Amino acid sequence: MKQIIIKFGILALLFSALIALSEFSIATKSYYTEFLIAISALGLLALGFSLKSYVVTRSSILKDDFTPDKHKLKMLQISAREYEVLQKVAEGYSNLQIAEALFVSENTIKTHVSNIYSKLNVKRRTEAIKQAKEYGLLKQ
Amino acid sequence: MKQIIIKFGILALLFSALIALSEFSIATKSYYTEFLIAISALGLLALGFSLKSYVVTRSSILKDDFTPDKHKLKMLQISAREYEVLQKVAEGYSNLQIAEALFVSENTIKTHVSNIYSKLNVKRRTEAIKQAKEYGLLKQ
DNA sequence: TTGGGGCTCATACTAAAGTATGAATTATAA
DNA sequence: TTATAATTCATACTTTAGTATGAGCCCCAA
Numbered sequence: 001m002k003q004i005i006i007k008f009g010i011l012a013l014l015f016s017a018l019i020a021l022s023e024f025s026i027a028t029k030s031y032y033t034e035f036l037i038a039i040s041a042l043g044l045l046a047l048g049f050s051l052k053s054y055v056v057t058r059s060s061i062l063k064d065d066f067t068p069d070k071h072k073l074k075m076l077q078i079s080a081r082e083y084e085v086l087q088k089v090a091e092g093y094s095n096l097q098i099a100e101a102l103f104v105s106e107n108t109i110k111t112h113v114s115n116i117y118s119k120l121n122v123k124r125r126t127e128a129i130k131q132a133k134e135y136g137l138l139k140q
Numbered sequence: 141m142k143q144i145i146i147k148f149g150i151l152a153l154l155f156s157a158l159i160a161l162s163e164f165s166i167a168t169k170s171y172y173t174e175f176l177i178a179i180s181a182l183g184l185l186a187l188g189f190s191l192k193s194y195v196v197t198r199s200s201i202l203k204d205d206f207t208p209d210k211h212k213l214k215m216l217q218i219s220a221r222e223y224e225v226l227q228k229v230a231e232g233y234s235n236l237q238i239a240e241a242l243f244v245s246e247n248t249i250k251t252h253v254s255n256i257y258s259k260l261n262v263k264r265r266t267e268a269i270k271q272a273k274e275y276g277l278l279k280q
Numbered sequence: 281t282t283g284g285g286g287c288t289c290a291t292a293c294t295a296a297a298g299t300a301t302g303a304a305t306t307a308t309a310a
Numbered sequence: 311t312t313a314t315a316a317t318t319c320a321t322a323c324t325t326t327a328g329t330a331t332g333a334g335c336c337c338c339a340a
Contacts, residue, residue, distance in 0.1 A: 044181050048188025079286060092267035094326070106326095108288055114328060124296085125266055125327080127232035140280040219316060235297070248318055254298065264326085265297080281340100288335075296327065305318075310311100 069136035076119045076135075083137070085112040090129045090138050209276035216259045216275075223277070225252040230269045230278050 073083060088098040095113065099106040117123060120131045132138045213223060228238040235253065239246040257263060260271045272278045 041181075041184050044184040045188035045191070048185035048191075051185075051188075081287065089266065090270075092262070092264060092270045094264060095328095096326085104287085105289055107290060110328070111288080114330090117328080122232070123328085124232060124234060126229065126269065129266065129269070130230075130232045217315095221317065244317085245319060247320060250298070251319080252317085254300090257298080263298085283338105283340085285338090286336085289333085291332095292330090294327100294329075296325105298325070299323075301321090301323105303319085305316100307314100307316080309314080 066139035068138065072135050072137060078116065078119055078137070082112050082116050082119075085109060086116050086128065086132055087138065089113065089116075089125050090132065206279035208278065212275050212277060218256065218259055218277070222252050222256050222259075225249060226256050226268065226272055227278065229253065229256075229265050230272065 068083070078086070084102065085098060088101060093101070095109045096106050099109045102109070113125065113128075117128055120128050120135075122128045122131050129138070133140055208223070218226070224242065225238060228241060233241070235249045236246050239249045242249070253265065253268075257268055260268050260275075262268045262271050269278070273280055
């Protein structure tokens with residue numbers, strides 16, 4: 001935020017310099033005037049360029065707000081519980097670890113995982129992870 | 141590429157317009173001159189902004205050229221062959237499939253995979269995939 | 281109130297994955 | 311030339327993963 005204020009300060013300075021130059025160009029018709037205007041123009045270009053850089057950087061930093069493609073989840077008929085299990089699978093947990101985390105039996109997790117596979121049309125958890133990410137169900 | 145040429149064309153036009161204005165301001169000291177200079181300045185700012193947008197878009201499109209963190213690979217002492225196997229693992233292939241793809245036995249792949257695990261300090265392939273991505277060894 | 285979906289769980293499997301150990305071969309760096 | 315690392319493979323395991331089937335429970339909509 002401090003950066004953007006400084007940049008706008010520079011913008012204001014350059015801008016009034018341009019105005020001043022236009023007045024100055026009336027009095028002294030020197031060759032330097034056009035040169036200075038050119039410099040100002042380039043400065044403004046660079047300023048616009050860097051402002052966009054700032055905006056881009058900001059937005060990419062804040063782009064951690066992942067939300068799964070709920071439309072795709074409904075399309076594939078993946079239930080809330082199944083999705084929960086899918087997330088754990090993608091985090092590298094074993095069926096037993098997931099079972100303990102969700103307070104259910106390992107058999108239950110196996111059932112969920114198997115159902116997820118048939119819905120994603122895959123045969124292994126590594127495939128499921130890859131497919132789910134391609135579908136936008138999990139963050140890359 | 142066509143776009144960037146058009147943008148530079150607009151830049152050139154605006155630029156000569158600025159020059160012309162500076163000449164014009166000598167002859168007719170009208171109030172519109174400063175206004176026109178202001179417009180030109182804003183135009184240049186916008187141009188710089190959009191140029192950066194173009195550059196960003198280009199680079200993000202071309203950002204598919206992933207290169208693994210070779211320094212990290214050396215640090216972890218992961219060999220070329222092991223890395224090759226790791227990539228296949230991340231693509232969701234089974235040990236047997238990887239073996240067939242690389243024309244070696246499944247036992248060989250198991251050995252490689254086991255060695256990869258100890259180097260990445262994990263116990264499962266799903267964990268290995270996650271860890272490798274965090275280390276910058278595989279593209280997200 | 282009946283039927284379907286979602287969640288749970290069990291049993292009984294088969295199939296992969298993963299570990300441990302030892303060893304042969306080849307290339308390569310000291 | 312001699313260690314050293316990389317690659318290959320085997321045997322013999324143990325452990326997870328995954329499949330198939332059946333079933334009980336709960337909730338909600340028809």
